[in-house]
Amino acid sequence: MKIIICGAGQVGWQIARHLSGERNDVTVVDSNAELIRRATDTLDVQGIAGFASYPDVLDRAGARDAEMIIAATHSDEVNMVTCQVAHSVFGINRKIARLRSQSYLDAIYSDLYRRDHMPIDVVISPEKEVATAALQRLSAPAAFDTEIFMDGQAQLLGITID
Missing domain, CATH: 3.40.50.720 (NAD(P)-binding Rossmann-like Domain)
Incomplete structure (x- = not known):
């Protein structure tokens, strides 16, 4: 392309x-x-x-x-x-x-x-993306990754289980 x-x-x-x-x-x-x-x-x-x-x-x-x-x-x-x-x-x-x-x-x-x-x-907007990612991390501090779906109605968390 x-x-x-x-x-x-x-x-x-x-x-x-x-x-x-x-x-x-x-x-x-x-x-x-x-x-x-x-x-x-x-x-x-x-x-x-x-x-x-x-x-x-x-x-x-x-x-x-x-x-x-x-x-x-x-x-x-x-x-x-x-x-x-x-x-x-x-x-x-x-x-x-x-x-x-x-x-x-x-x-x-x-x-x-x-x-x-x-x-x-x-x-x-890289600045907006960084702010959004920081807020997502703060909402689930134990998660190594977070993803929001369905206009904020669902959240997927990546969590390490020992």
């Missing part, structure tokens, strides 16, 4: 490492040429130095043939515009954006991410 990852920081690099390890055709875009060099030197990825939200940069990254774009830069707004450009200019089918600001993550604004508004298919 042809995938473009925008942002070569910690989150983008980890996503690129995982997806390139699964034999996907991955291109990493970042405005920091040093981060691009680090990614291309250590991972099986292509790299483009430039601003992720610029159509010409996405075009050089192969957006015309891409099946997925993951916008994981340090800026929520750049990630949102990148997904909009990917949708409007290149017709990329799957768009994932990392959003950090609680203002964008508030449930009352969830309609913002519809195809006819801001075409983002999946919103990821």
